[in-house]
Amino acid sequence: MSPRRADPNVRPALIEVGARLLAEEGPTALSARRVAGEAGCSTMAVYTHFGGMSGLVREMVHVGFTRLKKCFLQVAETDDPVADMALLGRAYRRNGHENPHLYAVMFGASSLASFSLSESDRQHGRYTLAGVARCAERCIDAGRFADDDPMLVANQMWIAVHGAVALELGGYLVEPYDADQCFETQLSGLMVSAGDAREDAERSVRVSRERLDRELGDPLGVA
Template sequence: MDGVSPRPAQPDIRRALIEAAATILAESGPDGLSTRQLAREVGVSTTAVYTYFGGMDDLVRAMVHEGFARLNRALTATGDSQDPVADVVRLGRVYRENALRHRHLYAVMFGGSALAGFSLTDEDRAHGLYTLDLLVAAIERCVVAGRFRSGDATLVAHELWMSIHGIVTLEIGGYLFEPYDADACFDAQVCTLLVGSGDGLERARQSIAMSGAEAAAKEPAA
């Protein structure tokens, strides 16, 4: 039967294949990802995998690109405010929220053991750097506003990115506990980076609190 499942095919087959492949990689590792297993999960023939992606390496590459595309859409939706430092923090919060919402894709975006055996080039790994553009722009606005001292905005963006990536990785792995849970670590680490970039401690704390209040206000009621 060529790997056909009795379940109906998803209306968006390409998206469904990406979602299912990311889940399989996260739960079973690279050895568990096969065209037959993937087709079974989505409810299509194995031919569909080759129709949409050409092969497994292309599928993995598509997962990486999709993960960064979702992140970029989330970051772009934040917009700018009158407080550029709060905007920097807000972008960090959105990065974290997106990682938690799409944690299977997030694991694929940054490679590691999940992608052992698949061929990703340096160009593939550099693909997601465009998602830093909004953060770099926000940091540059902080400099213009006199909140940050002049310097390499792209380097500051990388420092923030690496810090939040570390927090998110520990959070997803379940390694952060009260009183040093992910929320506390996020606020403390971001504050350190803001002050290190030239902001005053109290103003940095105010901007962090502002972005936190905005994030809480957007959360759906329980």
């Protein structure tokens, strides 16, 4: 008799359930029994796939950044690098909308008392900035951004967009200046602060908005 094959759906289900429980109920809700029960598998599956709860949380972090990188890779390089940069910002926001449960875990905002991000975990996240830095270099080479270190520009973009998305997911951006309005204004302001002319920046930001669904698909993977 051939050995029984492991269900390939168990591992991703454990990650999704664990991240959701952390985001919705906090670390006290995260136990091997609770996660396994909601994922429809045995408690042993947590240890088989991840070695324990800390391993499960670490995998949530890595999966979160892998999804972010995949979202970034959907942004095409065009002859308007500033529009490309703005679209990378929109991709970051879209990924946060689609994976809000993972978003908090990726940056250590929601985790277990026994788990802390390692330098390796953080470096895994930093790698996702490589494409943003390349885009910044193209903006500089095109004369749209001031002559600066592309990685520094990428970090500045990350800091600003991450802050906006975190506030939005937390429900802090409401009328009279809702999340959409704040984000659109911020994108243009970021490009201007990097050295672009305001009129050019606003035009490129508009172009990036028109490209959003075409390149990244409809929200939550619909269509």
